[in-house]
Amino acid sequence: MNCNIVTIPGDGIGPEIVREACKVLDKVGEVYGHTFQYTKILMGGCSIDEYGVPLTDEALETAKKSDAVLLGAVGGNVGNSKWYDVAPNLRPEAGLLAIRKGLNLFANLRPAYLYNELADACPLKKENIGDGFDMIIVRELTGGLYFGERHTEEADGVLQATDTLTYNENEIRRIAIKAFDIAMKRRKHVISVDKANVLDSSRLWRKVVEEVAKDYPEVKLEHMLVDNCAMQLVMNPGQFDVVLTENMFGDILSDEASMITGSIGMLSSASLNETKFGMYEPSHGSAPDIAGKDLANPIATVLSAAMMLRYSFDMDKEADAIEAAVQQVLTDGYRTGDIYSEGCKKVGTIEMGDLIAARI
Amino acid sequence: MNCNIVTIPGDGIGPEIVREACKVLDKVGEVYGHTFQYTKILMGGCSIDEYGVPLTDEALETAKKSDAVLLGAVGGNVGNSKWYDVAPNLRPEAGLLAIRKGLNLFANLRPAYLYNELADACPLKKENIGDGFDMIIVRELTGGLYFGERHTEEADGVLQATDTLTYNENEIRRIAIKAFDIAMKRRKHVISVDKANVLDSSRLWRKVVEEVAKDYPEVKLEHMLVDNCAMQLVMNPGQFDVVLTENMFGDILSDEASMITGSIGMLSSASLNETKFGMYEPSHGSAPDIAGKDLANPIATVLSAAMMLRYSFDMDKEADAIEAAVQQVLTDGYRTGDIYSEGCKKVGTIEMGDLIAARI
Numbered sequence: 001m002n003c004n005i006v007t008i009p010g011d012g013i014g015p016e017i018v019r020e021a022c023k024v025l026d027k028v029g030e031v032y033g034h035t036f037q038y039t040k041i042l043m044g045g046c047s048i049d050e051y052g053v054p055l056t057d058e059a060l061e062t063a064k065k066s067d068a069v070l071l072g073a074v075g076g077n078v079g080n081s082k083w084y085d086v087a088p089n090l091r092p093e094a095g096l097l098a099i100r101k102g103l104n105l106f107a108n109l110r111p112a113y114l115y116n117e118l119a120d121a122c123p124l125k126k127e128n129i130g131d132g133f134d135m136i137i138v139r140e141l142t143g144g145l146y147f148g149e150r151h152t153e154e155a156d157g158v159l160q161a162t163d164t165l166t167y168n169e170n171e172i173r174r175i176a177i178k179a180f181d182i183a184m185k186r187r188k189h190v191i192s193v194d195k196a197n198v199l200d201s202s203r204l205w206r207k208v209v210e211e212v213a214k215d216y217p218e219v220k221l222e223h224m225l226v227d228n229c230a231m232q233l234v235m236n237p238g239q240f241d242v243v244l245t246e247n248m249f250g251d252i253l254s255d256e257a258s259m260i261t262g263s264i265g266m267l268s269s270a271s272l273n274e275t276k277f278g279m280y281e282p283s284h285g286s287a288p289d290i291a292g293k294d295l296a297n298p299i300a301t302v303l304s305a306a307m308m309l310r311y312s313f314d315m316d317k318e319a320d321a322i323e324a325a326v327q328q329v330l331t332d333g334y335r336t337g338d339i340y341s342e343g344c345k346k347v348g349t350i351e352m353g354d355l356i357a358a359r360i
Numbered sequence: 361m362n363c364n365i366v367t368i369p370g371d372g373i374g375p376e377i378v379r380e381a382c383k384v385l386d387k388v389g390e391v392y393g394h395t396f397q398y399t400k401i402l403m404g405g406c407s408i409d410e411y412g413v414p415l416t417d418e419a420l421e422t423a424k425k426s427d428a429v430l431l432g433a434v435g436g437n438v439g440n441s442k443w444y445d446v447a448p449n450l451r452p453e454a455g456l457l458a459i460r461k462g463l464n465l466f467a468n469l470r471p472a473y474l475y476n477e478l479a480d481a482c483p484l485k486k487e488n489i490g491d492g493f494d495m496i497i498v499r500e501l502t503g504g505l506y507f508g509e510r511h512t513e514e515a516d517g518v519l520q521a522t523d524t525l526t527y528n529e530n531e532i533r534r535i536a537i538k539a540f541d542i543a544m545k546r547r548k549h550v551i552s553v554d555k556a557n558v559l560d561s562s563r564l565w566r567k568v569v570e571e572v573a574k575d576y577p578e579v580k581l582e583h584m585l586v587d588n589c590a591m592q593l594v595m596n597p598g599q600f601d602v603v604l605t606e607n608m609f610g611d612i613l614s615d616e617a618s619m620i621t622g623s624i625g626m627l628s629s630a631s632l633n634e635t636k637f638g639m640y641e642p643s644h645g646s647a648p649d650i651a652g653k654d655l656a657n658p659i660a661t662v663l664s665a666a667m668m669l670r671y672s673f674d675m676d677k678e679a680d681a682i683e684a685a686v687q688q689v690l691t692d693g694y695r696t697g698d699i700y701s702e703g704c705k706k707v708g709t710i711e712m713g714d715l716i717a718a719r720i
């Protein structure tokens with residue numbers, strides 16, 4: 001197969017980790033007979049430096065024409081960089097929001113998985129983890145507070161700012177369907193998270209999710225309030241299989257869940273539209289402090305490339321091969337600094353990429 | 361001193377735990393020469409049963425005329441109770457929102473503290489807790505998504521629901537001042553939590569908090585994005601002293617933080633207005649499953665009564681006495697079921713109240 005991939009190295013450690021992911025993809029291509037072609041576009045701080053905006057129309061068009069997008073990370077240290085002394089819609093993160101909306105990437109999948117080998121890095125006690133932690137957050141990504149009307153106005157000398165949280169039935173239905181489809185391939189358990197005791201949008205959310213659930217009689221559906229979910233994730237994370245939630249709650253809960261794995265450097269993500277098209281990126285940020293030092297953990301990006309093969313190219317076997325190679329590298333005791341523990345072999349970004357590629 | 365306290369026993373375990381808190385207050389009265397007079401009002405499910413609404417105007421007026429309110433808990437099992445098959449504004453929790461707004465209780469203080477004696481109950485590993493965990497969340501309680509305009513409408517056969525998040529400078533300023541005042545009596549460190557990379561209301565929040573901070577040169581101010589905060593609470597909770605945040609973020613983060621103490625049955629809260637008036641309640645819910653069985657932990661309510669003495673009645677010495685009595689009971693090895701561990705003495709709700717009162 002011939003695949004046109006747009007890469008967005010972005011800022012900070014982005015270029016280094018994307019490079020390693022492409023290395024692994026190329027090895028997959030070699031072994032399984034595919035050609036991956038890469039077209040690079042700029043987004044985030046590097047695009048601001050070059051064009052004055054975090055995402056140009058041309059870059060967005062190039063991404064639209066590709067088969068899939070592989071993103072590193074965008075942004076710098078907020079409040080500490082030339083990129084942030086400008087209007088919000090000109091900052092690096094605005095590029096991320098613009099590409100999500102521009103490519104209609106409404107379904108954000110964020111797996112959180114605790115590797116046995118990394119149990120030491122997990123902040124929770126063993127008895128709280130129980131039989132293991134393997135969940136996926138299905139976050140709505142193009143609606144809610146992120147994209148609602150907002151404005152700041154002055155009345156009688158007092159500034160007042162407003163953001164709007166809106167969802168319609170169709171937006172809720174399509175993300176719910178994604179979550180149930182994914183649950184069918186997993187442990188068949190969806191926990192839908194909302195704040196239905198307060199929000200109208202959550203009450204509509206609950207109603208539509210209930211309707212969608214009727215088409216999946218095998219899947220067990222539970223509703224959980226967002227505050228309770230934030231609590232349960234710490235107390236009893238093993239109970240979660242698929243968590244379905246709206247944009248802002250998903251942002252908060254996925255970061256919380258990621259920490260339970262002890263290593264945000266291991267977590268991949270996919271952002272999908274209604275077709276097979278998607279954007280794939282690590283769950284972590286651009287880590288400007290360690291950029292260019294061969295210290296970054298490329299595994300989250302490598303695993304994001306595996307998600308790309310699975311969701312955009314139907315290459316399940318090849319995706320399995322990448323995931324198995326990552327597992328093997330961990331079993332063999334190799335660790336980047338962020339996941340290092342006593343007795344393991346410490347390696348840099350590039351060597352980690354080599355080690356994974358060698359195991360494909 | 362003569363204090364007129366309105367009690368709201370509420371639903372589930374509410375009546376039992378309020379009874380124990382009053383027992384402890386009465387002992388304080390005896391020892392320190394105060395008179396606490398109680399007037400009971402109905403709120404939540406019990407008010408629905410009696411009057412068809414979760415809070416009557418008369419009940420609210422009675423609360424307004426009191427010196428302080430002591431609340432147990434309201435509500436039942438959502439989706440599992442006659443109280444929930446009605447419009448949202450007629451459900452038990454609506455009473456809680458109505459009294460918060462009606463009494464103008466804009467400042468919700470939620471301490472989260474890990475007792476040495478309960479370290480076993482904490483889900484985090486010792487190395488992640490570090491030198492201890494003792495923080496307080498200062499949550500704005502009468503604005504934001506909770507009280508913004510909301511509506512559900514149909515257009516072309518598609519339902520669409522909207523909630524609104526609004527804050528003005530004055531609302532932000534008064535809660536920020538509370539947080540900084542509290543920080544001055546603690547470790548002088550405020551972390552203000554927002555989502556300023558997305559929300560207009562968060563950008564205004566940040567601006568006003570910065571302005572208020574100028575009046576507190578001794579207090580260190582940091583800003584943290586809400587997703588990062590959800591992560592940091594799990595990874596490194598010891599870094600937090602005072603967390604200042606808006607209503608919905610405060611709801612989520614305070615539940616998460618409470619779990620880090622391992623025992624939501626220990627956590628008190630205060631909701632204050634601009635004067636010394638306040639409503640005091642445990643952070644936990646009405647736990648209908650264990651209601652009436654002498655199993656509930658009354659400590660959160662007892663500690664809420666201590667907060668009442670401190671914030672509404674300026675009785676610092678008396679509040680200290682209650683807190684010391686609770687600490688002593690734990691040191692003496694007494695535990696209700698929720699905080700029980702091997703080797704301790706298990707006691708019920710009433711005995712726990714007696715034990716604390718006896719140590720005043």
Ligand SMILES: CC(C)[C@H](C(=O)O)[C@@H](O)C(=O)O
Nearest residue numbers: 093094096097251557558587
């Ligand atoms: C950078 C930011 C706008 C973004 C978000 O809030 O969605 C990030 O936190 C994420 O989760 O991808």
Ligand SMILES: CC(C)[C@H](C(=O)O)[C@@H](O)C(=O)O
Nearest residue numbers: 197198227453454456457611
């Ligand atoms: C019961 C509910 C409306 C309430 C809230 O969301 O504020 C509760 O979760 C709380 O935190 O006091």
